[in-house]
Amino acid sequence: MVIMVVSFVDGQAANTIAIDDRGLAYGDGCFTTALVQHGEVLMLAQHIDRLVQQSQQLGLPKFDLMALTDNLHNISAGIKIGIVKVMITCGSGGRGYSRLGAEQARVIVSLHDYPAFYPQWQQQGISVGISEQQLGINPMLAGIKHLNRLEQVLLRAELDKRLEDDLLVTDANGYVVECCSANVFWLKAGQWYTPSLATAGVAGLMRANILLNNPSIQQGQYLSDDLDNIAAMFISNAILGIVPVKTFNGQQLDISSVASIQNQCLGMEN
Numbered sequence: 001m002v003i004m005v006v007s008f009v010d011g012q013a014a015n016t017i018a019i020d021d022r023g024l025a026y027g028d029g030c031f032t033t034a035l036v037q038h039g040e041v042l043m044l045a046q047h048i049d050r051l052v053q054q055s056q057q058l059g060l061p062k063f064d065l066m067a068l069t070d071n072l073h074n075i076s077a078g079i080k081i082g083i084v085k086v087m088i089t090c091g092s093g094g095r096g097y098s099r100l101g102a103e104q105a106r107v108i109v110s111l112h113d114y115p116a117f118y119p120q121w122q123q124q125g126i127s128v129g130i131s132e133q134q135l136g137i138n139p140m141l142a143g144i145k146h147l148n149r150l151e152q153v154l155l156r157a158e159l160d161k162r163l164e165d166d167l168l169v170t171d172a173n174g175y176v177v178e179c180c181s182a183n184v185f186w187l188k189a190g191q192w193y194t195p196s197l198a199t200a201g202v203a204g205l206m207r208a209n210i211l212l213n214n215p216s217i218q219q220g221q222y223l224s225d226d227l228d229n230i231a232a233m234f235i236s237n238a239i240l241g242i243v244p245v246k247t248f249n250g251q252q253l254d255i256s257s258v259a260s261i262q263n264q265c266l267g268m269e270n
Contacts, residue, residue: 006075006110006111007108007109007110007111008071008075008107008108008109008110009106009107009108010106010107011064011067011071011107017089017106017108018092018106020092020093021089021091021092021106022089022090022091022092022093022094022099022102023087023089023090023106023108023147024089026097026148027146027147027148027149027150028058028060028089028090028099028147029058029060029087029088029089029090029105029106029146029147030051030054030055030058030060030087030088030144030145030146030147031051031085031086031087031088031145031146031147032047032050032051032085032086032145032205032238033083033084033085033086033237033238033239034047034072034083034084034085034086034238034239035081035082035083035114035238035239035241036076036079036081036082036083036084036111036114037080037081038079038080038081039076039077039078039079039080040076041072041073041076041084042238043205043209043238044069044072046205046208046209047086047205047238048065048068048069050145050205051063051068051086051088052065054088054144054145054146055088055105057144058144058146059099060088060089060090060105061090061091061102061103061104061105062105063088063105063107064107067107068086068107068109071107071109072084072086072109075109075111076111079111081114082111082112082113082114083111083112083113083114083239084109084110084111084112085109085110085112086107086108086109087107087108087109087147088105088106088107088108089105089106089108089147090102090105090106091103091104091105091106092104092106114239118239118240118241118243121165121240121243122240122241122242122243122244122262124246124255125243125244125245125246125247125253125255126164126165126166126235126243126244126245126246127163127164127165127166127245127246127247127248128164128165128166128167128168128179128233128235128245128247128248128249129162129164129166129167129168129248129249130167130168130169130170130224130249131155131158131159131167131168131169131170131180132158133151133154133155133158133169134169134170134171134172134174135151135169135170135171135172135177135200135201136151136171136172136200137171137172137173137199137200138199138200139198139199142197142198142199142200142201143197143201143202143203144202144203145202152180152181155167155169155180156180156181159180166179166180166182166235167179167180168184168224168227168248168249170223170224171199171200174223174224175195175199175221175222175223176195176222176223176224176226176227177195177197177200177201178195178197178201178202179235181237182204182235182236182237182240182243183195183197183201183202183203183204183206183207183235183236183237184233184234184235184236185210185217185233185234185235185236185261186227186230186232186233186234186248187230187231187232187233187257188226188227188229188230188231189231191216191218192214192216192217192218193217193218193219193220193222193226194207194211194217194218194219195219195220195221195222196219196220196221198221204236204237204238205237205238206236206237206238206240206241206242206265207236207237209265210236210242210261210264210265213264214261214264227248227249230248230251230253231253231254231257232244232245232253232254232255232257232258233245233248233253233258234258234261234262236265241262241265242258242261242262242265244257244258244262
């Protein structure tokens, strides 16, 4: 199914924004990306909560929750499968970096196609390498899905030139953080691990659900060398769900070990 890109700005059909929007000028805002299935936005309450919490963390002006929820219901109605993205920007106003005068948040909602190859990834697994680039360390913004995604753009540019399906990225101190646009988990000596994301990375909603349902997963700071001789690995986000890794840095992995967590995922998406 091919979806014509549909977009709304502050509840009105539009495909442009003001040139003085602070999201455009400074990345001043946050966003979330959700899966639409059979006319419903999956994990809708969690996506809304994320936008509210992150807006508060960033000090953005308030936005109309009821209007946004209605907009999401309307834009997803009749869609068999697709992706909806919501951006909350600080709106227009202020001079330079100052937000003084920016009093109204801007809400941008858009509908997009679901990548046709994702189901194959979920079933057959993917290959993951290690990025040559590293993420900056920034506890002030760690975990937040903010609009400043230039690091991820550069990571994706690297991936586009490589043969792997995704890349594992470390921070400037060499600690594992995530993949290009997904969180990462691995199994070693019978124990599942994932990075803590205390100083870099995005704390994904699917990651939160996985940790809630699997409290034995250990979170911490791990160097890439700590991933030597792992038995299994998977990546996750709200669109991908859970995707097993069949090869990591040239090492063959067991994708069957991921099946039980994948089965949990099927119940998390509603």
